[in-house]
Amino acid sequence: MTAQANALEIQKLDAFKGVKKVxxxxxxxxxxxxxxxxxxxxxxxxxxxxxxPRTIVLGSTGCMYVANTTYYTTPWVVPWMHTQLGSSGSxxxxxxxxxxxxxxxxxxxxxxxxxxxxxxDGGGVDMGLSAISATLMHPQYNLLILxxxxxxxANTDIQVSGASPxxxxxxxxPPGKKYRIMHTRWKKNVxxxxxxxxxxxxxxxxxxxxxxxDMMNKVRKALSIGGPTFIHSFDPCxxxxxxxxxxxxxxxxxxxxxxIFPLYEVEDMKLKFYxxxxxxxxxRLKRKPVRDYLLRQGRxxxxxxEDTDYFQKKTDEMWEKWILPGVIPLRPEDGA
Amino acid sequence: MAAQATGAAAAKxxxxxxxxxxxxxxxxxxxxxHACRLADIDVVTAYPIRPYDTVMQMVSKMIADGDLxxxxxxxxxxxxxxxxxxxxxxVGARVFAGSSGVGWFYAFEALAVTAGLRLPVxxxxxxxxxxxxxxxxxxxxxxxxxxxxxWMLTWVETAQEAMDNALIAFRVAEDPHVFLPCAVSVxxxxxxxxQHLVKVPSREKVNQFLKPYNRGNKLLHPDNPITIAPQxxxxxxxxxxxxxxxxxxxxxxVIAEAYKDFNRIFxxxxxxxxxxxMTDDADVVLVxxxxxxxxxxxxxxxLREQGKKVxxxxxxxxxxxxxxxxxxxxxxxxxxxxxxxxxSFGSPYSGGVLYTEIRSxxxxxxxxxxxxxxxxxxxGREVTIEGVTEMSEILLKSAKSxxxxxxxxxxxxxx
Numbered sequence: 001m002t003a004q005a006n007a008l009e010i011q012k013l014d015a016f017k018g019v020k021k022v023x024x025x026x027x028x029x030x031x032x033x034x035x036x037x038x039x040x041x042x043x044x045x046x047x048x049x050x051x052x053p054r055t056i057v058l059g060s061t062g063c064m065y066v067a068n069t070t071y072y073t074t075p076w077v078v079p080w081m082h083t084q085l086g087s088s089g090s091x092x093x094x095x096x097x098x099x100x101x102x103x104x105x106x107x108x109x110x111x112x113x114x115x116x117x118x119x120x121d122g123g124g125v126d127m128g129l130s131a132i133s134a135t136l137m138h139p140q141y142n143l144l145i146l147x148x149x150x151x152x153x154a155n156t157d158i159q160v161s162g163a164s165p166x167x168x169x170x171x172x173x174p175p176g177k178k179y180r181i182m183h184t185r186w187k188k189n190v191x192x193x194x195x196x197x198x199x200x201x202x203x204x205x206x207x208x209x210x211x212x213x214d215m216m217n218k219v220r221k222a223l224s225i226g227g228p229t230f231i232h233s234f235d236p237c238x239x240x241x242x243x244x245x246x247x248x249x250x251x252x253x254x255x256x257x258x259x260i261f262p263l264y265e266v267e268d269m270k271l272k273f274y275x276x277x278x279x280x281x282x283x284r285l286k287r288k289p290v291r292d293y294l295l296r297q298g299r300x301x302x303x304x305x306e307d308t309d310y311f312q313k314k315t316d317e318m319w320e321k322w323i324l325p326g327v328i329p330l331r332p333e334d335g336a
Numbered sequence: 337m338a339a340q341a342t343g344a345a346a347a348k349x350x351x352x353x354x355x356x357x358x359x360x361x362x363x364x365x366x367x368x369x370h371a372c373r374l375a376d377i378d379v380v381t382a383y384p385i386r387p388y389d390t391v392m393q394m395v396s397k398m399i400a401d402g403d404l405x406x407x408x409x410x411x412x413x414x415x416x417x418x419x420x421x422x423x424x425x426x427v428g429a430r431v432f433a434g435s436s437g438v439g440w441f442y443a444f445e446a447l448a449v450t451a452g453l454r455l456p457v458x459x460x461x462x463x464x465x466x467x468x469x470x471x472x473x474x475x476x477x478x479x480x481x482x483x484x485x486x487w488m489l490t491w492v493e494t495a496q497e498a499m500d501n502a503l504i505a506f507r508v509a510e511d512p513h514v515f516l517p518c519a520v521s522v523x524x525x526x527x528x529x530x531q532h533l534v535k536v537p538s539r540e541k542v543n544q545f546l547k548p549y550n551r552g553n554k555l556l557h558p559d560n561p562i563t564i565a566p567q568x569x570x571x572x573x574x575x576x577x578x579x580x581x582x583x584x585x586x587x588x589x590v591i592a593e594a595y596k597d598f599n600r601i602f603x604x605x606x607x608x609x610x611x612x613x614m615t616d617d618a619d620v621v622l623v624x625x626x627x628x629x630x631x632x633x634x635x636x637x638x639l640r641e642q643g644k645k646v647x648x649x650x651x652x653x654x655x656x657x658x659x660x661x662x663x664x665x666x667x668x669x670x671x672x673x674x675x676x677x678x679x680s681f682g683s684p685y686s687g688g689v690l691y692t693e694i695r696s697x698x699x700x701x702x703x704x705x706x707x708x709x710x711x712x713x714x715x716g717r718e719v720t721i722e723g724v725t726e727m728s729e730i731l732l733k734s735a736k737s738x739x740x741x742x743x744x745x746x747x748x749x750x751x
Binding site for chain 2: 003053056065066071079089092094095102133138
């Protein structure tokens with residue numbers, strides 16, 4: 001007998017067929033204190049709306065903890081617990097393991113309970129990557145790890161993270177008289193890496209709350225498929241990216257139209273593109289120039305034409321040279 | 337299932353009426369693994385580091401053999417190891433983890449929040465010197481590092497006591513008046529890997545002592561949709577800290593109560609906080625924790641043969657610190673020598689952690705004994721009969737002259 005092969009029953013959450021079919025109940029309500037135009041707060045709301053009331057949420061340190069979950073004003077209707085910055089993977093794993101064993105041993109009523117652990121890009125792409133990677137290799141536990149990526153340590157004052165875009169002005173990478181570009185790393189491809197490298201994980205997806213229905217349905221699929229799953233959410237951030245809060249949705253759309261952030265899912269190692277990304281891949285939509293996206297944000301205000309061109313060139317590579325466009329950056333040897 | 341048990345199944349069922357302790361020759365690590373089995377733990381996390389990790393080799397084998405039903409997770413770091421059990425504990429699981437030396441330090445953040453969250457995680461620390469430079473041997477600085485955070489800390493001398501204190505640790509940690517994590521410290525090599533005869537009780541007996549873990553209204557579950565550890569800032573943190581302080585104070589009484597029940601159910605004769613050895617008519621005593629008790633006791637016997645009135649007091653719980661018991665015990669002697677298998681660089685008088693704590697505990701006594709600090713046995717170096725004799729002679733000299741020549745001495749160091 002294989003150790004611990006007996007997986008628990010899981011909730012069957014069918015896709016919402018159209019925005020009018022979305023349930024009306026909210027499980028993330030008033031009480032949070034995020035910035036005007038905060039896309040990540042919307043992600044929280046949609047995430048738990050998609051999951052429903054029989055859900056436990058674990059939140060690692062970041063905006064969605066500090067600004068979002070304050071004593072006496074919690075916005076969470078479902079049970080919620082803080083976890084450490086690098087612990088979203090471990091928090092989800094420990095919670096799922098606890099529920100599983102207590103139900104198996106008859107110490108808790110048997111029922112499928114969703115477990116969602118969320119982290120920001122600092123917690124997920126940087127510090128917590130090792131624990132997330134480990135957790136995705138445990139197929140016997142049902143849980144979702146959702147990374148809300150606003151491309152900086154936004155809670156601690158907008159410091160550069162492994163998910164910040166190349167060249168962005170952050171408080172740890174300010175442009176200066178000698179160096180115009182202080183952040184010289186390209187954004188880490190976390191969803192692609194996790195999808196490609198974790199045979200224990202049945203589902204990895206990318207989402208953007210500008211496409212709310214798609215986002216909620218991917219959360220529902222991730223929770224229904226069984227085992228550990230991962231969703232990477234691209235969240236425009238008015239404070240960190242320096243734009244008028246009314247443009248959050250529009251910037252999310254622009255990033256996808258410019259091919260900077262692709263929308264896809266990997267289910268049982270099968271790749272499927274979504275929305276405008278799908279049209280780009282199929283050649284039915286021409287990518288918008290990255291300039292249209294970059295120039296809308298103060299964090300790129302120091303860019304010269306040379307910088308914008310470099311950004312365009314690197315983005316083009318994602319679509320023209322990667323073996324799986326926008327997903328896996330391997331390519332055949334030159335001349336092969 | 338039980339109601340329909342056939343004759344054959346009923347015959348297989350373990351007897352419940354007679355004393356059915358099994359005597360086994362096992363190491364400290366193995367003894368704690370048996371405590372985990374007897375406590376029917378729900379979630380256990382492992383990560384390799386010597387010397388604690390033998391406990392996980394045993395626990396994993398027990399699970400593989402079907403002797404224990406628990407989720408067994410090999411984590412990718414000590415930080416995850418302790419985060420996983422922390423969260424499992426929050427949903428109502430009885431949990432166990434462990435580490436040694438710098439591994440324990442790698443988990444430090446998780447250790448801090450576990451205590452802050454009042455989660456009754458039970459851990460084994462196989463005491464080991466901190467890197468750098470590398471050493472496998474015993475030092476107590478690893479476990480002692482959490483002394484201010486709300487972890488209860490106990491040190492044991494034998495494999496029997498390792499098993500017993502692990503069971504007591506679950507009982508005390510999971511008491512709703514306490515709800516604090518507890519670490520059982522087992523000296524690396526000297527106890528983790530040396531075998532003793534251990535009386536292993538039946539699960540039925542253990543069930544009389546150890547009730548199921550009940551998280552009550554603090555359980556994280558959809559039927560009890562609470563928010564745990566929201567951001568509190570200066571508005572509430574000091575009140576919460578005060579509650580944790582009160583919980584640690586209450587732990588003293590809960591520990592004493594647990595020992596009473598333990599002695600009754602298992603037929604032992606433990607005193608909860610201190611073990612005194614040949615102290616009745618002693619002029620001077622040594623004080624220490626863990627396995628150094630053995631060479632000290634041997635030396636005390638030898639010195640007694642020479643008519644020297646030396647005794648030994650073994651401290652069993654470091655947190656909560658048994659202040660009153662220490663005062664009542666040590667005030668009877670002319671001179672006291674505290675043996676530290678640890679260091680605290682830059683501390684008052686450059687003494688060890690235990691010395692500094694005991695010195696503080698004795699401060700309010702009207703007639704304090706002369707107090708010496710001895711640092712020895714670091715990095716797993718043996719505490720020898722010669723070393724203990726040297727310490728005893730220093731104490732006897734002070735007791736005779738009524739004067740303390742030097743507060744702190746390092747013993748057994750090559751010059």
